[in-house]
Amino acid sequence: MAQAAAKHGENHAHGHDHGHHDPQEMKILGFWFFLISDVILFSVLFATFIVLRDNTAGGPILSELIKMPGVIAETFILLTSSFTSGLAVLAMNQGKVKQLISWLAVTAVLGASFIALEVYEFIELIHEGFSFTTSAASGAFFTLVGTHGLHVSLGLIWMIGLMLQLKKRGITDVTRGKINVISLYWHFLDVVWIFLLSIVYLLGVM
Amino acid sequence: MLEGLKEFASEFFVTGDPLIYGAMVAIGITMITIVAVLTYFKKWGWLWRNWLTTVDHKKIGIMYIIASIIMLFRGGVDALMMRLQLAMPNNEFLNPEHYNQVFTTHGTIMILFMAMPFMFGLFNVIVPLQIGARDVAFPFLNALSFWLFFLGAMLFNLSFVIGGSPDAGWLSYPPLSELSHSPGVGQNFYIWGIQISGIGSLATGINFLVTIIKMRAPGMRWMKMPMFTWSVFSTCIIILFAFPILTVTLALLFLDRFAGAHFFTLDLGGNPMMYINLIWMWGHPEVYIVVLPAFGVFSEIVSTFSRKKLFGYKSMVFAMLIISFLSFFTWAHHFFTMGSGADVNAFFAVTTMLIAIPTGVKIFNWLFTMYRGRIRMATPMMWTLAFIPCFIVGGMTGVLLSVAPADFQFHNSYFLIAHFHQVLIGGVVFGYFAGLYYWWPKMFGFQLEEKLGKWAFWTWNIGFYVCFMPQYAVGLMGMTRRLSTYGWDTGWWELNFVSTIGAFLMGVGFLFQVAQIADGIRKYKSLKASADPWDGRTLEWSIPSPAPEYNFAITPRGDDIDEWWEEKERRAKGIYPPEQPLEPIHMPKNSGIPFIMSVFWFIAGFGFVFGWLWMAILGLAGVGICMIARSFSYDTDYYIPVDEIKRTEASLRGSV
Numbered sequence A: 001m002a003q004a005a006a007k008h009g010e011n012h013a014h015g016h017d018h019g020h021h022d023p024q025e026m027k028i029l030g031f032w033f034f035l036i037s038d039v040i041l042f043s044v045l046f047a048t049f050i051v052l053r054d055n056t057a058g059g060p061i062l063s064e065l066i067k068m069p070g071v072i073a074e075t076f077i078l079l080t081s082s083f084t085s086g087l088a089v090l091a092m093n094q095g096k097v098k099q100l101i102s103w104l105a106v107t108a109v110l111g112a113s114f115i116a117l118e119v120y121e122f123i124e125l126i127h128e129g130f131s132f133t134t135s136a137a138s139g140a141f142f143t144l145v146g147t148h149g150l151h152v153s154l155g156l157i158w159m160i161g162l163m164l165q166l167k168k169r170g171i172t173d174v175t176r177g178k179i180n181v182i183s184l185y186w187h188f189l190d191v192v193w194i195f196l197l198s199i200v201y202l203l204g205v206m
Numbered sequence B: 001m002l003e004g005l006k007e008f009a010s011e012f013f014v015t016g017d018p019l020i021y022g023a024m025v026a027i028g029i030t031m032i033t034i035v036a037v038l039t040y041f042k043k044w045g046w047l048w049r050n051w052l053t054t055v056d057h058k059k060i061g062i063m064y065i066i067a068s069i070i071m072l073f074r075g076g077v078d079a080l081m082m083r084l085q086l087a088m089p090n091n092e093f094l095n096p097e098h099y100n101q102v103f104t105t106h107g108t109i110m111i112l113f114m115a116m117p118f119m120f121g122l123f124n125v126i127v128p129l130q131i132g133a134r135d136v137a138f139p140f141l142n143a144l145s146f147w148l149f150f151l152g153a154m155l156f157n158l159s160f161v162i163g164g165s166p167d168a169g170w171l172s173y174p175p176l177s178e179l180s181h182s183p184g185v186g187q188n189f190y191i192w193g194i195q196i197s198g199i200g201s202l203a204t205g206i207n208f209l210v211t212i213i214k215m216r217a218p219g220m221r222w223m224k225m226p227m228f229t230w231s232v233f234s235t236c237i238i239i240l241f242a243f244p245i246l247t248v249t250l251a252l253l254f255l256d257r258f259a260g261a262h263f264f265t266l267d268l269g270g271n272p273m274m275y276i277n278l279i280w281m282w283g284h285p286e287v288y289i290v291v292l293p294a295f296g297v298f299s300e301i302v303s304t305f306s307r308k309k310l311f312g313y314k315s316m317v318f319a320m321l322i323i324s325f326l327s328f329f330t331w332a333h334h335f336f337t338m339g340s341g342a343d344v345n346a347f348f349a350v351t352t353m354l355i356a357i358p359t360g361v362k363i364f365n366w367l368f369t370m371y372r373g374r375i376r377m378a379t380p381m382m383w384t385l386a387f388i389p390c391f392i393v394g395g396m397t398g399v400l401l402s403v404a405p406a407d408f409q410f411h412n413s414y415f416l417i418a419h420f421h422q423v424l425i426g427g428v429v430f431g432y433f434a435g436l437y438y439w440w441p442k443m444f445g446f447q448l449e450e451k452l453g454k455w456a457f458w459t460w461n462i463g464f465y466v467c468f469m470p471q472y473a474v475g476l477m478g479m480t481r482r483l484s485t486y487g488w489d490t491g492w493w494e495l496n497f498v499s500t501i502g503a504f505l506m507g508v509g510f511l512f513q514v515a516q517i518a519d520g521i522r523k524y525k526s527l528k529a530s531a532d533p534w535d536g537r538t539l540e541w542s543i544p545s546p547a548p549e550y551n552f553a554i555t556p557r558g559d560d561i562d563e564w565w566e567e568k569e570r571r572a573k574g575i576y577p578p579e580q581p582l583e584p585i586h587m588p589k590n591s592g593i594p595f596i597m598s599v600f601w602f603i604a605g606f607g608f609v610f611g612w613l614w615m616a617i618l619g620l621a622g623v624g625i626c627m628i629a630r631s632f633s634y635d636t637d638y639y640i641p642v643d644e645i646k647r648t649e650a651s652l653r654g655s656v
Helices: A002-014 A023-052 A068-093 A097-127 A136-169 A173-205 B002-012 B018-040 B044-052 B057-087 B096-130 B139-158 B186-214 B227-259 B272-305 B313-329 B331-338 B342-354 B356-370 B379-402 B404-410 B414-444 B450-476 B493-522 B563-572 B593-610 B613-632 B642-653
Strands: B585-588 B637-640
Touching: A023 A136, A023 A173, A023 B186, A023 B227, A023 B272, A068 A097, A068 A173, A097 A136, A097 A173, A136 A173, A136 B227, A136 B613, B018 B044, B044 B057, B057 B096, B057 B139, B057 B414, B057 B493, B096 B139, B096 B186, B096 B227, B096 B272, B096 B414, B139 B186, B139 B593, B186 B227, B186 B593, B227 B272, B227 B313, B272 B313, B272 B331, B272 B356, B272 B379, B272 B414, B313 B342, B313 B356, B331 B342, B331 B404, B342 B356, B342 B379, B342 B404, B356 B379, B379 B404, B379 B414, B379 B450, B414 B450, B450 B493, B593 B613
Parallel strands: none
Antiparallel strands: B585 B637
């Protein structure tokens, strides 16, 4: 806060941009607040899952159905995509637009394979009789994991849109702000996945 | 074909109740009149350019307040219908089902579609002016928030004539709100109306947090910030943490109803208590969300109309921040009787009682501010004074309710109803009225005449006590809430009859306010307000009324608490700030996307309500296209040239 205030004062001392404030900096702060709200959203879903996970109503039990190899593969793919999105930001900071777009493309491909694996996992579970409507536990599982998957999917559409904008406009103050924001978002989804892995899958099979 | 259509219409529209036929006709006539007037005066273009697409925070604020007052009318009519039904024993004015719908929509509308938008209206109009900013942090998002709220509210209100209203109570506890007990579409209207407007509320919370953190005038450090802005800041913190809980809770309930999940059902492992915990984790902080800005309003008014600095500025700030923190640790006091056990009940009883301490600090600060002040009895100050005893009584009955063992007696009785109306009307509604009267000249550029305002004040206040004091008594006599009728043998009817008279007196008060505003609009030319009609203390009074679209021609400084007051003192001593050259001002461009995107949300919501998946997908696709269109548009701002600023300032002030 103190830093922000100091910077704020400085902006005015130099008097540039006619008393207006750095819009990119504000967008990133706003996005952090959005992420806080998303943390709360996931926390509620985690709480719901933890409360309801044993309420299987005589139906199939998740921990007996989980196939860890698939989950481990998903984890590695998503962690790698977080790393490549970091490389994209590095390329951006060096001003290399082509490299930036390629790293984003790699990130998007990894994200899409994560989604594909997740959908496959869901279909397998449904075949085993563990579907959305089976019990409170199954509904809580699909909602929690599915919400993360939905976040990743929306991130993919967003990323493709940004790649098109980068192609047209190159690296400007505005596109730089947008890339910074999506990379924040992507890392955040990775963190959420770590919690999913620990609470839903690892604690489930242990 | 015709038969099929007839059958569809009889299910689609609500039929069989003369009250609702009357409402349908009234809605029809109003809509036709609006369309006819706009067409006749050729105002469609004006409406679109100046209002529907605006990103100006002051106009958005005004739209919020207008929508909120319309909702106050609707929620108020609901209240009067309930009071009519309860005025006499064995009354048959409303049947039980209709009565359930009326109390459900009354509660939902008053909290979510009246109090919230009124509050956001005041945020929007005042916060940027108080901190010396030209806009909010995200003007486009701000417009989107408003339209999401507005179309969410319209979707909710539609349930009245199309499909049927929700009737499971304002917080829609399962299993009442589940498909098994509410098979109609009313509950879906509830879910989607609130969900859509709730997204807007969350966005507003984020928007104002960033605005207050990043856009304060140079020199305005945290402890120099005006008190209303502080109250908005602490409110937005609560919004940020509470509203996502509501979003998820409603989404889960919808998944139960729409997709066959079992989160809160009675069968297949569902747990209704889970819902009740979650909804109150949002719901209790929500009441602090709406009351803290009212505290901010009172702080501004007490100090302005006592012509004194606010007493105990720092303790006021800490009290507010402590309230926003504690508000998250009280939710379980809403179900002391549901078997949580003595330890849990004791914890929540203590945290609930603790909130009385910072609130008491604030009350004493206001009293000490008035002590030896030169008090002026203008309407904003009168509402503030009326609030204090009202809130003290409401607070004390609240402490009674927070005693867990005693709560077993009060629970779900009219005592509780009287308590929360006392704090919500006495605190929130009185506060927002005070704020509306106080900032009216700044919003519209003219002052309201006080005479009708004083009539409104007295009828409201007398009506308030006549309405709610008997309810404490009748509650202690055993009358429970949500009761649609009772017999002569209960001995409740005299008190209920008096209470109904009080409710109608408040209705008369509302009519006086409408008359006062209409009268003001009629005479606005002769009532023109100066920049600083109340001899104010904060920066919003340093610019013309109404404020020009760029707010401040020259960015002000905010080195002192009550900066504008200090500036006036300095000017009286002949010390003027150095002349600064005007510079072009950077402003956001209007955009139609927020309105169009919200219409698509409305379409999606309507599709989900009726389970028409094609319509829901169409709506969501529209939302997605609007988001992409926004992301791809780069030409979103412009500069106001110096000449134009000079012209505007000259016409507003007479000279620059």
